Amino acid sequence: MAYQALYRVWRPQNFIDVVGQEHVTKTLQNALLQEKISHAYLFSGPRGTGKTSAAKILAKAVNCEHAPVSEPCNECAACQGITNGTISDVLEFDAASNSRVEEMRDVLDKVKFAPTAVKYKVYIIDEVHMLSISAFNALLKTLEEPPKHVIFILATTEPHKIPLTIISRCQRFDFRRITAGAIVNRMKLIVEETGVLCDERALQLIARAADGGMRDALSLLDQAISFSGERVTEEDALTVTGSVSQGFLSKIAIAFQEKDVASGLEALDELLFHGKDPARFIEDLILFYRDMLLHKTAPNLEESLERVMLDDDFRHMAESIATDQIYQLIELLNKTQQEMRWTNNPRIFLEVAIVKLCQIEHQHAEKLPSAQDSQLIARIEQLENELEQLKAHGVTVTQEAASLPQKPAHRPTRKGFQPAVGKINEILKNATKNDLNQIKGKWGDMRARIMKSHAALLNEAEPVAASSTAFILKFKHEIHCQMAMDKNSFLNEVSSVLYELTGKKLIILGVPEDQWLTIRENFLSNQHIDDEENSESIQEEPHISEAKNLFGAEFVEIID
Incomplete structure (x- = not known):
């Protein structure tokens, strides 16, 4: 084909032509002059920002016959051969269509051979993120310790898909989106060189539609030139880009x-x-x-x-x-x-x-109607007038007193769960061992019948004293006691199931374990332990009584 697209004709041949990537080109030029070329580079960034072009320019610069230079001369045999693609030592490898490990191994097998026409072998792998895991593994070892005459340049639009082991072995350069102003300046140069008449407003619309990509901008410009007549106008650019005037x-x-x-x-x-x-x-x-x-x-x-x-x-x-x-x-x-x-x-x-x-x-x-603002101002004026009247009657408000925040009245607060000590003492007065054993005997059946969420509250709870009308339920943790006693559905279900099992309608009083010990000691000290049997029903469990019968009460020490 005789005609070539603008982005192919005007592809950068020097670092100075790579628009909007000065942070990359300046670094590479300094490295070339100081002869500090790395064995592997990673060029990442959006499409059409100059990654592959910069890679080919770098390949020409390191192999230029006048090296070390900051720009390739584009006149020597090496530069012209690389530009034309006739030098086999500079290989462009498309990973998108050659992603399998077999293709990668075919390339890597030739790495160890010395270059034939230029100083360095340069492998430009485009869209490197498309390689398979096996292909990346095959590339990894060679990339880590390549021969001295080999340079790898990897280009990608999606660096997050590349294994970190590959990235860590490369010098990474991030290409940025090109600004609309830089794209417009480049297109102005092109239309002046080609002799095409183009409105500046049309170039601005094309640059904005390109979204930071120079190749996209030149493709749209090429399309607009073909669409227009003698001059590319704003309307032509709007039609080509689909934008709105x-x-x-x-x-x-x-x-x-x-x-x-x-x-x-x-x-x-x-x-x-x-x-x-x-x-x-x-x-x-x-x-x-x-x-x-x-x-x-x-x-x-x-x-x-x-x-x-x-x-x-x-x-x-x-x-x-x-x-x-x-x-x-x-x-x-x-x-x-x-x-x-x-x-x-x-x-x-x-x-x-x-x-x-x-x-x-x-x-x-x-x-925000204007009437509301006027009402607010009127209200402020009314309050100011009332304040003046109060001052006229001898009421004074000092600035210090008015500025002090009003403190709420102190209210004594009680922290934690507070058991009903009076009701517990009444239960203890009438408590018997038979009533307690009857509840304990049905305790497992009761837990099996109630809801699982209610049964979970009884995992670390047990009845410790009971009368014919009520019983005391001791909880190991205060928070569980608080949750159980505040939940009416829990109390009603437990009481109802126990009524079915024992025939008694019992009231449940909960108490945390640490408070239960104090309440029981106070009750015993106040009652002087008049009734030994009643006392045993309060503080003794069946296994404690059995231990006393076997070894004697004087040899048994109860540790709660």
């Missing part, structure tokens, strides 16, 4: 301000009729209001505006809208943009968004 965006914005839903929907119909992309439209609208916000808050930063041209219509519109309304508009548009990504019918979301945007100012106006 500023006049159309202003028309939509006026419909929002005037709350004219019909005009807004008609404008949307016109947009879709001309084949505009809904996603591109809502992105343009967000940038339109973004530029309006920047113009209102920082009018001196005109170079930061990405979407609009500062004409009289735009300035008048920016002056007539409040900043907080712009915040609301951008927030709603951004939400709609997120929702449109997951639908097959974005038109519905656009129509709903336009209706909301046409009503958002009216809703905002109702939130």
Whole structure:
């Protein structure tokens, strides 16, 4: 084919031609001059930012006959051979189509052989993240200890998919998205060299649509040149990129301000009729209001505006809208943009968004009516008058007293669970061993019948004293006691099941273990232990009584 695309014709042949990546090119040029070339490099970044081009320029620079140089001469046999692809020592390997370990081994088997035409063998592996795990493993050892005459340059758009063992063996350079201004300057140079007439506004639209990629920008420029006649105009660029003109965006914005839903929907119909992309439209609208916000808050930063041209219509519109309304508009548009990504019918979301945007100012106006401000001012004046009247009657309020915060009245608070000591003592007075043993005998059956969540509260609880009408339930942990006694459903279920098993309607009183010991000791000291049998029912378990019978009470010590 006689014709070549612009991005192929104008592919950078020197580091100075690599636009927007000065942090990379400067480092590589210094390394070339100081002859501190690494054995492996990793170039990562978005598409069309110059990764593969920089790799080929580096391959020419290290093999240039005039080395060490910061730029390849592009005139010697080595530079021209690498540019034309006729020197086999510089190999471009596409990992996307050769991802298997077999292809990688075929390449690595030739690494050990010395170069035949130039000083260094250079392996440029593009889209290296597409290699399989086995291929990465095959590359790993060679990448770690390659021969002195070999340089690996790995290029990728997705570095997070590359094993860390590979990344750690490379010098990594991150290529950034190219700014719109740098893309415009590069395209100006190209159209001047090719003799194509092109409006600067058209170049700006193309640069913004390229989203930081120089190759995308040159492809769009090539398409716009083919679409246009004698001159590439703004309308040509809008048609090629699918963007929306500023006049159309202003028309939509006026419909929002005037709350004219019909005009807004008609404008949307016109947009879709001309084949505009809904996603591109809502992105343009967000940038339109973004530029309006920047113009209102920082009018001196005109170079930061990405979407609009500062004409009289735009300035008048920016002056007539409040900043907080712009915040609301951008927030709603951004939400709609997120929702449109997951639908097959974005038109519905656009129509709903336009209706909301046409009503958002009216809703905002109702939130802060001017009458409310006047009422607030009148109330303040009334309070000031009342204060003056109090002062006239001899009531004085010092500044110190007025500024002190009012402290709430002190209320004694009780921490932790507080058992009903009086009721517990009444149970202890009437407690018997038979009543306690009857409950203990049915305790396992009762736990099996109640809900699992209620039974869980009884894991570390046991009855320690009982009368014919109530019993005391001791808990090891205070928090479990608090939870059980505060839950009516727990108390009712336990009492109901025990009634079915024992025939007695029993009241349950809970007490934590540490408080139970104190309550029992106080009760015993107050009762003087008049009734030995009653005392045994309180403090003795069946195994304790059995131990006393076997060894004698004087030899048994009870440790609770």
